[in-house]
Amino acid sequence: MAGDDYYTTYEAALAVVATGMKKARLPYNILVLNSILGGMFFSTGGMLQIMIEGNLPGINANNPGIARMLNGLFYPIGLFFVVQMGVDLFNSNILFFTVASCRKAVTIIDLIIAWITSYWLNLVGNIFVCYIFVHFSGSFDDPRVVEFSRQIVDQRANTPFHQTLIRGIAGNFYVCLGIYLQLLARPVHVKLLMLALPLFTFVSLGFVHSIAEITVGIIGLINGCNTSVGKVAYNLFLPASIGNMIGGSVFGVVVVWYLHLYSVELDAKRLKLPRLGAKDVQPNILMDSRIVREEMPATAADPTGDERVDALYHQAEKLSKNEDHPPELARKATGASRRSMASLRRTKSPRNVFPVAGMAPADERELRFAGNEDDDDDNDNDADSADADLFGERIRRYVTGIRNKRKSITHQDIESHLNQSFQPPSSTVRSDSPVVKPDRDVPYEPSIDSSSS
Secondary structure: OOOOEEEEHHHHHHHHHHHHHHHHOOOOHHHHHHHHHHHHHHHHHHHHHHHHHHHHHHHHHHHHHHHHHHHHHHHHHHHHHHHHHHHHOOOHHHHHHHHHHHHOOOOOHHHHHHHHHHHHHHHHHHHHHHHHHHOOOOOOHHHHHHHHHHHHHHHOOOOOOOHHHHHHHHHHHOOOOEEEEEEEOHHHHHHHHHHHHHHHHHHHHHOOOOHHHHHHHHHHHHHOOOOOHHHHHHHHHHHHHHHHHHHHHHHHHHHHHHHHHHHHHHHHHHHHOOOOOOEEEEOOOOOOEEEEEHHHHHHOOOOOOHHHHHHHHHHHHHOOOOOOOOOOOOOOOOOOHHHHHHHHHOOOOOOOOOOOOOOOOOOHHHOOOOOOOOHHHHHHOOOOHOOOOOOOHHHHHHOOOOOOOOOOOOOHHHHHHHHHHHHOOOOOOOOOOOOOOOOOOOOOOOOOOHHHH
């Protein structure tokens, strides 16, 4: 229920899909800035590792397990910054876009663009931090820290390719587990704990994380390690990145999508369980979604503030409670759906769809991504596919020379459509005359023919 501090794994899985969907709709400038900041924030863990182990040469040499455990305690700080600031990290994008693509909420093109953009711009953010905050600031000029930074890069760059690859698979499996677990909780201190447990595990066990290895590798290269840039890139960055993609994708497909989405909905369908509405209680586009499943109250106010739209959805909810109308989700209009004439024509939308703030009108994939949709609705949704505004679609249209032919909807268009779609209050006679917009201070309850739903 909304307001609770903890969510089910099914709600968290829906939140993963919704977050991937929102990230696929980010404007280019926000995507670029988010990815650079993601690399800067996450580099905190790598800097702390070098500083802590470099200043503890005795413990690091004689008791390396204790040094690893200390690193495991502080490493989650960087990922916590990433989550709270809503920026883009390559490793978390692997989880979000893998699950969202399995759900057909985003395309493979969106997945590829997000992965490539976040990886290389995370690298840019890391380089900036390592040169400005580490090198030029002089904070890491202690000879013990400099020597340790060289040793760790030489050691990891000389690790066999297949070993680094396997460690990368395990590393991002645990990182994606931390991202997923924090979606289950709302309190900030609990989210930090949820992130800390998996990261403490993978750091203490010596697994690798591609973006964290970039921080360590760049600092070691700046301090003059005995390994060339090419060898560090091929023997450390490349296998760690490939391993992270495999580990994060396996976790997303097996655990999040198959176990917590597909299997749960298949079981609910077999048992004929009642369908509940889903909504995003954290709809900010730069924050991970928070999904709750609950019965949609008939008295809930519509965000549009239009009494006629309120009456439409309330009437649809009343009709859905009749025996001849099985319960379905009545979608609450958002500012984006208000601009969509197609969404205003329907009193009920496909089940499990919830509003996402800041989005353009929903396209076919977004209308069906939460599952349990009717096959008969597929043809109806084809006409709405032109409303898609995913950056993958924009690039495809640019490359192929196809321009978006979406008609801009004006306030007059919406007003005209509302007047044609609604009738004045009448319990006996149906009138086809246009409806004049009532004064906001006067209650307005139009009657709606049940056949329209």
